[in-house]
Amino acid sequence: MQEIALECIGARKVFYIRKETRPKVKPSSEWYTSPGEGGTGGQDIAQPGAGTVEPDAHAGAGEGEREPGTGVGNGCAGVRCDGNGGLDIHSACNGGPDSHASRGTGTNGRHRGRLAVSRVVATLFPKSVKVEAVSGVTFSVKRGEIFGILGPNGSGKSTLIRLISTLLLPDEGEIRVFGHDVVRERFAVRRLINRVSVEAAFFKKLSAMENLSYAARLYDVDIRWARERAIDILKRLGFSESKAYEPLEDLSRGMQQKVAVARALLTSPVLLLLDEPTTGLDPVSKREVQDFVLEVRGSHDTTVILTTHDMQEADRLCDRVAIIDQGRFVALDTPARLKAGLAKNGETVTLEDVFFTLTGKALEESRLDEGDYSD
Amino acid sequence: MRGITVIELVREVRRSYALVERNFNLIKRYIGWEIVFLVYTVVNTLTIAFIGVNPAGGGGGGGDRVLYLVVGALLWGFLSVLFHEVAESVQWERWEGTIEYSFMAPMKRLSYLGGVCLYAATYGAVRTVVVMLAVVSLFKLDLGSANLGAAFVVLLLSSLSFIGVGLMAAVLPLLAPEKGSQAAHILEAAILLVSGVYYEVDVLPAWLQPLSRLSPATYTLRAARAALLRNASVRDIGSDLALLLAIGVVLIPLGLKVFNWGELHAMRTGKLKRSG
Ligand SMILES: Nc1ncnc2c1ncn2[C@@H]1O[C@H](COP(=O)(O)OP(=O)(O)OP(=O)(O)O)[C@@H](O)[C@H]1O
Ligand SMILES: [Mg+2]
Numbered sequence: 001m002q003e004i005a006l007e008c009i010g011a012r013k014v015f016y017i018r019k020e021t022r023p024k025v026k027p028s029s030e031w032y033t034s035p036g037e038g039g040t041g042g043q044d045i046a047q048p049g050a051g052t053v054e055p056d057a058h059a060g061a062g063e064g065e066r067e068p069g070t071g072v073g074n075g076c077a078g079v080r081c082d083g084n085g086g087l088d089i090h091s092a093c094n095g096g097p098d099s100h101a102s103r104g105t106g107t108n109g110r111h112r113g114r115l116a117v118s119r120v121v122a123t124l125f126p127k128s129v130k131v132e133a134v135s136g137v138t139f140s141v142k143r144g145e146i147f148g149i150l151g152p153n154g155s156g157k158s159t160l161i162r163l164i165s166t167l168l169l170p171d172e173g174e175i176r177v178f179g180h181d182v183v184r185e186r187f188a189v190r191r192l193i194n195r196v197s198v199e200a201a202f203f204k205k206l207s208a209m210e211n212l213s214y215a216a217r218l219y220d221v222d223i224r225w226a227r228e229r230a231i232d233i234l235k236r237l238g239f240s241e242s243k244a245y246e247p248l249e250d251l252s253r254g255m256q257q258k259v260a261v262a263r264a265l266l267t268s269p270v271l272l273l274l275d276e277p278t279t280g281l282d283p284v285s286k287r288e289v290q291d292f293v294l295e296v297r298g299s300h301d302t303t304v305i306l307t308t309h310d311m312q313e314a315d316r317l318c319d320r321v322a323i324i325d326q327g328r329f330v331a332l333d334t335p336a337r338l339k340a341g342l343a344k345n346g347e348t349v350t351l352e353d354v355f356f357t358l359t360g361k362a363l364e365e366s367r368l369d370e371g372d373y374s375d
Numbered sequence: 376m377r378g379i380t381v382i383e384l385v386r387e388v389r390r391s392y393a394l395v396e397r398n399f400n401l402i403k404r405y406i407g408w409e410i411v412f413l414v415y416t417v418v419n420t421l422t423i424a425f426i427g428v429n430p431a432g433g434g435g436g437g438g439d440r441v442l443y444l445v446v447g448a449l450l451w452g453f454l455s456v457l458f459h460e461v462a463e464s465v466q467w468e469r470w471e472g473t474i475e476y477s478f479m480a481p482m483k484r485l486s487y488l489g490g491v492c493l494y495a496a497t498y499g500a501v502r503t504v505v506v507m508l509a510v511v512s513l514f515k516l517d518l519g520s521a522n523l524g525a526a527f528v529v530l531l532l533s534s535l536s537f538i539g540v541g542l543m544a545a546v547l548p549l550l551a552p553e554k555g556s557q558a559a560h561i562l563e564a565a566i567l568l569v570s571g572v573y574y575e576v577d578v579l580p581a582w583l584q585p586l587s588r589l590s591p592a593t594y595t596l597r598a599a600r601a602a603l604l605r606n607a608s609v610r611d612i613g614s615d616l617a618l619l620l621a622i623g624v625v626l627i628p629l630g631l632k633v634f635n636w637g638e639l640h641a642m643r644t645g646k647l648k649r650s651g
Contacts, residue, residue, distance in 0.1 A: 217393030
């Protein structure tokens with residue numbers, strides 16, 4: 001087997017997210033104003049710049065289409081859909097220079113400071129917004145190494161893991177797993193890898209054992225052996241055997257995550273992709289999973305790529321750590337050297353300090369700022 | 376496709392069994408709903424059979440008419456289950472979030488979809504037998520001039536073509552995650568309307584009739600009725616059978632191609648994932 005487990009050369013992945021941008025809206029005839037009653041901000045999606053208002057019959061902001069907004073609305077626009085395409089806007093813009101549009105409505109600076117009520121119809125302009133999730137990442141991982149990827153939310157960690165696990169096609173660059181190209185030799189790569197994602201994705205009505213049997217069969221692992229091994233792994237992770245036969249929906253998130261770890265290890269991957277495997281686990285469970293990862297590397301020579309938000313975990317487990325920010329690696333070295341690089345006159349530096357310095361973000365802040373995209 | 380060895384083939388077949396086992400496990404967990412759906416289908420079929428007995432509405436009631444309608448109800452029941460299970464397999468996995476795991480397994484997509492079809496056919500057959508028993512227990516069906524062997528051949532060949540249609544529909548959720556399965560339902564409804572499930576297609580308005588020729592269900596129903604009501608032999612219904620076979624032979628590989636293309640599209644645009 002080759003000494004280089006993973007080679008990633010200039011990998012790049014761009015997503016186009018369809019966003020309905022702020023429409024042009026024009027008031028219909030019956031504008032009237034009344035003393036302001038400070039809007040409370042609905043599901044605001046912050047979008048700088050206000051539009052004008054234009055009637056248009058093709059409005060499409062049905063309630064059902066809403067996605068939770070991520071805006072920070074400063075009490076600017078509370079918008080309610082009236083269900084037939086028209087929009088009732090109750091706005092009291094007393095905020096700053098930016099107007100906030102909620103899912104395709106605009107408020108106009110002219111009405112700042114008072115309440116304007118009108119029936120307006122608006123067109124939503126779906127627009128593709130380009131997100132460069134991974135942009136030109138190059139690195140390689142040696143066999144048996146535990147390679148950590150740290151980065152704020154939305155920095156591209158999961159996307160990178162998905163590129164390696166043949167679930168996404170890179171737009172540019174090349175990724176090879178033990179010499180096999182993830183695009184051209186997908187099948188060969190799939191035999192070598194498995195993955196744990198932050199969301200424990202299972203048939204939630206089925207039990208842990210039923211889900212694990214399914215996974216084992218997909219990989220054509222001997223089913224009796226797989227069942228025994230599954231129980232072993234689960235026990236090793238502090239998961240009681242009796243729970244293995246209950247529907248997964250009845251188990252806590254942490255327990256489901258342990259089943260996900262078991263699923264990945266059941267197929268004896270030589271490259272294990274762990275995307276935040278310990279998120280949501282209590283400190284004891286976290287330890288159990290971490291110890292197990294170390295054990296698997298030790299006994300099976302498994303190579304591990306691990307993303308995490310837990311700096312101590314990275315420090316403890318990883319031989320080398322890359323820090324990714326906005327799709328780019330901003331650092332890559334052993335935890336010790338990363339820390340040493342920052343240390344001035346003998347003060348102790350943690351990996352967390354390195355993270356803050358390199359990503360320019362406080363951790364709390366980065367957790368709050370929802371980078372996650374779900375449809 | 377490159378040649379694969381016998382051992383590989385056996386392994387692929389074993390892999391596809393994963394889908395069968397998983398889906399039967401799911402049935403156990405949703406047993407309440409299974410019973411509800413089954414009862415509904417039984418009652419629905421009986422209702423349709425009673426329409427055949429009812430002498431009002433012209434044409435008199437009677438054995439042949441009951442059989443005519445029952446054949447339609449049973450076949451449609453089977454084919455629509457087949458279509459649904461195949462068409463919604465992807466949608467379901469996407470919903471559960473397991474699709475990334477299933478598609479990441481080192482398994483040919485043909486085996487995955489083959490497993491789905493195998494399950495769908497087994498499950499559909501079991502349901503149809505239960506409904507058939509209920510009908511037989513309530514109605515005296517005259518199978519004196521029925522060629523059961525020929526009817527079975529019809530069932531087999533029509534399954535092929537419906538699997539092909541199902542594969543085409545299965546890809547829809549990969550192209551449009553939220554709207555794909557709605558589109559599949561519309562397709563199914565259109566097939567029901569134009570295929571002469573409960574009536575001859577010539578009662579349809581002239582502009583709809585050409586559509587009936589596009590639906591494999593039309594040939595299925597026509598051939599099945601000929602076999603079961605008029606004792607037609609395989610040779611008698613040969614042209615319909617050939618058409619069904621041809622539709623299957625064209626649609627299944629085409630469906631697979633379309634599916635692969637849809638999967639690549641989803642991998643390019645990031646549509647396999649639901650969250651995380
Ligand atoms: N399937 C997708 N479709 C569209 N955009 C996506 C998709 N997956 C990721 N993105 C976008 O790519 C960027 C990187 O996301 P990614 O999930 O890789 O981040 P992450 O580092 O894993 O974040 P987190 O720490 O929150 O898990 C984000 O802006 C995200 O919205
Ligand atoms: Mg992530």
